[in-house]
Amino acid sequence: MSPPIRNPLRRHTVVVVDRVLVGQDERGQDVYQDQEREVSGCNMQPMQSTETADGRTQVVTRWRLAGPPGMGLTPLSRVRWRGTTYEVDGDAGEHGSYGGLLDHTETMLKVVTG
Numbered sequence: 224m225s226p227p228i229r230n231p232l233r234r235h236t237v238v239v240v241d242r243v244l245v246g247q248d249e250r251g252q253d254v255y256q257d258q259e260r261e262v263s264g265c266n267m268q269p270m271q272s273t274e275t276a277d278g279r280t281q282v283v284t285r286w287r288l289a290g291p292p293g294m295g296l297t298p299l300s301r302v303r304w305r306g307t308t309y310e311v312d313g314d315a316g317e318h319g320s321y322g323g324l325l326d327h328t329e330t331m332l333k334v335v336t337g
Contacts, residue, residue, distance in 0.1 A: 233264045233266045233289070233290070233291075235263075236264075237267070237290070237302050237303065238303040239295075239300055240259050240303060241260070241300055242255045242256075242297075243256055262294060267287070270287050270331070272284040281336070281337035283333055284333065286309060286331070286332040286333075286334075287329070287330075287331060289328070289329050290329075291328065292317060292318075296330055297311065298311055298314060300315075309332035309334045310332065311331075312330070312331040312332060314330075316329045
């Protein structure tokens with residue numbers, strides 16, 4: 224069997240920050256902890272940026288992340304790349320393809336400033 228073809232577009236490595244339930248506090252409230260993991264074979268692409276100026280300037284910037292299948296992203300996950308931390312915007316999609324060549328995880332990311 225031949226080795227899989229490497230996708231030259233998936234050359235980025237990101238850090239996924241998962242919010243994991245680790246127990247409960249003395250009042251029975253859930254306690255979460257951030258756990259980080261590196262994921263290689265990703266592609267980050269800018270999508271759009273919008274600016275709102277109603278007394279203060281707020282900028283929302285969106286990116287598209289395509290990565291390996293089975294990344295395990297949730298709406299509570301965050302992604303750090305090149306020093307910026309992005310929120311996962313909605314549910315990530317798991318895409319399959321005939322023969323598995325184009326299998327991948329895809330999600331939209333956003334960062335809000337201002």
